[in-house]
Amino acid sequence: MKTTVGIVGAGPAGLTLALLLRAREIDSVVLERRDRSYVEERVRAGLLEQNTVDLMRELGVAARLDQEGLPHDGVYLRWQGQTLHIPMTELTGRTITIYGQQQVVRDLIDACGERGIEVRFEVEDVAVHGLDSDSPHITFAGEGGEERLDCELIAGCDGFHGVCRPAIPAGVLTEYEYEYPFGWLGILAEAAPTTDELIYAWHEHGFSLYSMRSPEISRLYLQVPADEDIADWPDERIWEELQARLGVDGWRVGEGRIFDKGVTPMRSFVCEPMQFGRLFLAGDAAHIVPPTGAKGLNLAVNDVRLLAAAMGAHFADGDDSLLERYSADALRRVWRAQDFSNFMTQLLHRLDDGEPFGARLQLARLEQLKRSEAARRNLAENYVGLPAAPDF
Ligand code: APR
Numbered sequence: 001m002k003t004t005v006g007i008v009g010a011g012p013a014g015l016t017l018a019l020l021l022r023a024r025e026i027d028s029v030v031l032e033r034r035d036r037s038y039v040e041e042r043v044r045a046g047l048l049e050q051n052t053v054d055l056m057r058e059l060g061v062a063a064r065l066d067q068e069g070l071p072h073d074g075v076y077l078r079w080q081g082q083t084l085h086i087p088m089t090e091l092t093g094r095t096i097t098i099y100g101q102q103q104v105v106r107d108l109i110d111a112c113g114e115r116g117i118e119v120r121f122e123v124e125d126v127a128v129h130g131l132d133s134d135s136p137h138i139t140f141a142g143e144g145g146e147e148r149l150d151c152e153l154i155a156g157c158d159g160f161h162g163v164c165r166p167a168i169p170a171g172v173l174t175e176y177e178y179e180y181p182f183g184w185l186g187i188l189a190e191a192a193p194t195t196d197e198l199i200y201a202w203h204e205h206g207f208s209l210y211s212m213r214s215p216e217i218s219r220l221y222l223q224v225p226a227d228e229d230i231a232d233w234p235d236e237r238i239w240e241e242l243q244a245r246l247g248v249d250g251w252r253v254g255e256g257r258i259f260d261k262g263v264t265p266m267r268s269f270v271c272e273p274m275q276f277g278r279l280f281l282a283g284d285a286a287h288i289v290p291p292t293g294a295k296g297l298n299l300a301v302n303d304v305r306l307l308a309a310a311m312g313a314h315f316a317d318g319d320d321s322l323l324e325r326y327s328a329d330a331l332r333r334v335w336r337a338q339d340f341s342n343f344m345t346q347l348l349h350r351l352d353d354g355e356p357f358g359a360r361l362q363l364a365r366l367e368q369l370k371r372s373e374a375a376r377r378n379l380a381e382n383y384v385g386l387p388a389a390p391d392f
Pocket residue numbers: 008009010011012013014031032033034039044045101126157158159160161162163282283284285295296297298300
């Protein structure tokens with residue numbers, strides 16, 4: 001097989017890239033290890049920045065997002081019985097939208113199908129070759145044995161555990177990593193949210209987040225130790241802990257049947273550069289953020305916005321200046337998001353270092369957010385995301 005851009009991974013990064021390239025009349029093939037229903041049903045976060053929604057609209061894949069997405073004007077911070085509203089839209093003129101990542105993925109896969117973009121699911125043993133040559137190619141095991149895809153450029157959109165980043169020779173990449181000693185236990189419940197906006201709660205027992213997926217479905221998270229066994233969390237214990245961390249006098253979290261639960265560890269990770277020869281990394285393949293800043297999906301989409309523009313200039317005009325700058329341009333926003341995600345994480349999570357000092361600093365920062373509009377504006381600007389730019 002032959003194509004112009006070989007894309008490894010059918011997550012938000014790979015699928016959005018394929019559609020952005022198609023809009024520039026550049027052919028691609030997407031290779032995905034899992035089957036279609038696995039990819040479409042994998043439960044992940046669900047907060048879209050304005051930039052992400054704008055890009056989905058530009059691509060013509062936002063019909064269902066515009067109908068079912070839940071636009072929000074702000075979030076609440078809650079601690080020690082106090083609730084502070086951060087009015088994002090009032091402070092920044094921009095909005096955020098709640099729409100599950102698996103819905104985004106479903107819409108993107110449908111659009112690829114309609115536009116004749118080949119997405120090959122269930123391909124095994126994907127390997128990338130000739131990255132620093134003029135003829136890179138990808139091999140994989142398909143239905144008919146080993147197959148080979150020749151391409152001009154390769155996009156590694158295969159997530160943190162993919163094969164593209166490890167295919168870069170030793171010594172090329174610098175990796176920055178921080179592992180948090182805690183994770184998030186996340187649930188989906190058939191319960192009407194009893195809050196109009198998301199609630200990020202600081203509590204002596206640990207962090208908790210109240211989010212939602214629809215007027216009937218709540219999405220909730222609890223900070224737990226990184227190696228927590230989900231078997232230790234029967235439904236009653238989850239609700240009890242959510243009520244303790246999020247509840248205030250006269251108000252409770254709406255309860256209902258839990259139909260999905262799982263624990264995810266939290267880490268910060270960046271590799272630099274996001275390129276080697278003809279291989280370009282995008283999304284989780286190059287960076288991971290803790291979910292407290294809600295940036296993972298938005299960063300993935302931002303990477304491929306820059307990458308598609310750069311590949312477009314390469315194929316249309318033979319102009320490689322944007323491709324050469326791709327990594328530096330993408331990393332600017334990646335590091336901004338790393339800093340913000342770390343800030344939100346360190347602000348709200350129980351630190352468990354045996355010292356009460358950290359908790360007192362957290363409360364001082366929350367108090368500052370209450371007193372200072374500048375502090376609230378800073379948080380809001382980071383949370384909604386700075387406007388897209390050709391170099392950011
Ligand atoms: N061969 C083919 N496909 C692979 C391989 C492989 N060896 N390894 C991984 N994949 C696929 C995964 O199955 C997955 O579908 O690559 C895809 C990567 O998708 P994501 O993990 O969703 O990563 P990305 O597209 O960068 O999106 C980032 O996802 O992890 C969340 O919170 C994160 O919202 C962020 C978003």
